[in-house]
Every structure is written in structure tokens, then in C-alpha cells.
Amino acid sequence: MNIPSPTSSVRLVAIPRLSAGGRWRVEAMRSLSEPCLLWFTKGQGRITIAGVTRGYTTNNAIFIPAGVMHGFEAGPQVFGTAVFFGRDSEVVLPQTPLHLRIREVHAQQEVNVLLDSILRELESDTPAHDRATTHYLGLLGVWLERQARKADPAEAARPTATRRLVTRYTSLLERNFRTGMGVADFAAALGVTPTHLTRCCNAACGRPASALLQDRRIFEARKLLSETRLPVGRIAEQLGFNSAAYFTRAFQHLTGKSPSAFRRGI
Incomplete structure (x- = not known):
């Protein structure tokens, strides 16, 4: 062996x-x-x-x-x-x-x-x-x-409440981005409002909470499209999109290509 x-x-x-x-x-x-x-x-x-x-x-x-x-x-x-x-x-x-x-x-x-x-x-x-x-x-x-x-103590300063919340959000997002949960669901799980969560994400990284969620899901979609032969509908299902059509619109909005066109271009 x-x-x-x-x-x-x-x-x-x-x-x-x-x-x-x-x-x-x-x-x-x-x-x-x-x-x-x-x-x-x-x-x-x-x-x-x-x-x-x-x-x-x-x-x-x-x-x-x-x-x-x-x-x-x-x-x-x-x-x-x-x-x-x-x-x-x-x-x-x-x-x-x-x-x-x-x-x-x-x-x-x-x-x-x-x-x-x-x-x-x-x-x-x-x-x-x-x-x-x-x-x-x-x-x-x-x-x-x-x-x-x-390291410089100033660079290793204790994280602010904003950064702690965003870190908790990204950790929760990483575990659940395939479930179809939206920003409101994540905010509820974290005990804050969607508006507060988005405000904190904007402050920490210059992007709203929804952008981090979509970016994570679309990365996984591109990975599956480029590394597997799974049908587009099956990929949409695995990533928690309500329908293949909604997935296609979201993918095209973020990448400028449809899922099929992206796969053909690999």
C-alpha cells in the first residue's frame, strides 16, 4: 500500500x-x-x-x-x-x-x-x-x-466592533453560501439588521454585504463551470439559486458572460 x-x-x-x-x-x-x-x-x-x-x-x-x-x-x-x-x-x-x-x-x-x-x-x-x-x-x-x-502594535490593534461583525459575517457566509440564504437571513443569524450589516461591510471593505455574497457564489459557479461538466441547471441548484434563469442573469451581470459562454471560452 x-x-x-x-x-x-x-x-x-x-x-x-x-x-x-x-x-x-x-x-x-x-x-x-x-x-x-x-x-x-x-x-x-x-x-x-x-x-x-x-x-x-x-x-x-x-x-x-x-x-x-x-x-x-x-x-x-x-x-x-x-x-x-x-x-x-x-x-x-x-x-x-x-x-x-x-x-x-x-x-x-x-x-x-x-x-x-x-x-x-x-x-x-x-x-x-x-x-x-x-x-x-x-x-x-x-x-x-x-x-x-x-509587528507594529498599531497594525495589530484590537479589531473594532465593525470588523468583528464583518468577520463573523464572512465566516457564516463561507459555511452557508450554497444554501440560498440572503443578506437578510445572514443579518438575522448575526442579530443585526441588513442595513447595519451592509453599512459595516462598506466600512470594512468598501463593498455591501450583498456583493460579498454574490462574489462568493459566482466564484464557485465559475469554478464548477471550468472544472466540471455539470449542467448549468445543476450548478444553479447546488449554489442555492431559485432557478437556472435567475442564476444565468446573476452570472451574466457579474461576469459579462452567460454561464454557457463562459464555459465555452475556457
Whole structure:
């Protein structure tokens, strides 16, 4: 019996390659089933994590735990590395998102060396390369922890009530976006009015609550259209739309294409 290596699902991917199938793959709201580290070495843009939008630039390290909704701008001048730790990673990693602005040159060099070492071991067939990869990943986890402890206290300030609510909303949305729940349903579950929820989302990320919900559902629709042969009606049903016609209108409104046209263009 073949037992998968503990590092077999670890991947290092150049950030520009993440959007090779379309910028929607990184810019639309979605979550991953594994922890991820984004290390930006060039360029700038905005990133939304758990409904809160901030700017990122060169030498920013952004850690996103599994299941946390996020999306980021990936323009042509943005470069860096994404580290995917795998679903069953045993590396000790932060439990909450981190956005670290790494100003010390030594710390920048340290993470670059770690990433180069991980990639070299992943591509190697020398003895014990799996074990070496695991140890380097562990050191990367230590690096994250140390940088988080050194972060500017102003940047790590306690979240406001607005941000806490939006974070709770995106967490609930991530678990239930396929159910057909609307913003009013989510607001009721959170104990607030739809107007208050939308006001908080606008303040945290510049988008209303309905836009985050639709973006998440349409991302999943594009993923299913591009990666499966499920009929459009079945996709609409899986994502909680009342009808295939309503799904088609919503999809076309957000993407500029009908679901069928989008699939043909893949």
C-alpha cells in the first residue's frame, strides 16, 4: 500500500501563476481547504481577508488559515510566492490571519532563503528530502510567529466592533453560501439588521454585504463551470439559486458572460 508523503501536498507557486486561468481565480471571494502564505516581493494592490480590505506592497507576508474567505488584486506587476501547506499539515501555524509588513532586510532575506530551501527539497530526490522539507516548513512557521510578535502594535490593534461583525459575517457566509440564504437571513443569524450589516461591510471593505455574497457564489459557479461538466441547471441548484434563469442573469451581470459562454471560452 502506498502511503502519501506528509509533504506531498505542499506546493510553492509563483503568484502570477495563480491567475493563469483568469484573474477571477485570485480576485473573487473564496476560501481554501488548506493554510496559505502569500509573500509579495514586487508590486502592490489590495487584499480582502474575512471581509476587511487593506493595501499590500513589496515585502508583505500574508498568512491565511484554511476556510477564511479572501481575495486579492493580482496586477501584471505583482510578483512573489504562494506557499500552500496542504490539508493535513502538521506545521505549527497561526490560527488567525496575519498581514505583516516586513521592514527588516535580515527578515526579508531569511524568508527568501527558507522558501528557496523548501522549493529545492520539494524538487529533490535525494535521501530524506521529505524530512528536510518538513523541517524547513517548521522554520517558516517559526519565522511567521516571530514576525507576528514584532509587528507594529498599531497594525495589530484590537479589531473594532465593525470588523468583528464583518468577520463573523464572512465566516457564516463561507459555511452557508450554497444554501440560498440572503443578506437578510445572514443579518438575522448575526442579530443585526441588513442595513447595519451592509453599512459595516462598506466600512470594512468598501463593498455591501450583498456583493460579498454574490462574489462568493459566482466564484464557485465559475469554478464548477471550468472544472466540471455539470449542467448549468445543476450548478444553479447546488449554489442555492431559485432557478437556472435567475442564476444565468446573476452570472451574466457579474461576469459579462452567460454561464454557457463562459464555459465555452475556457
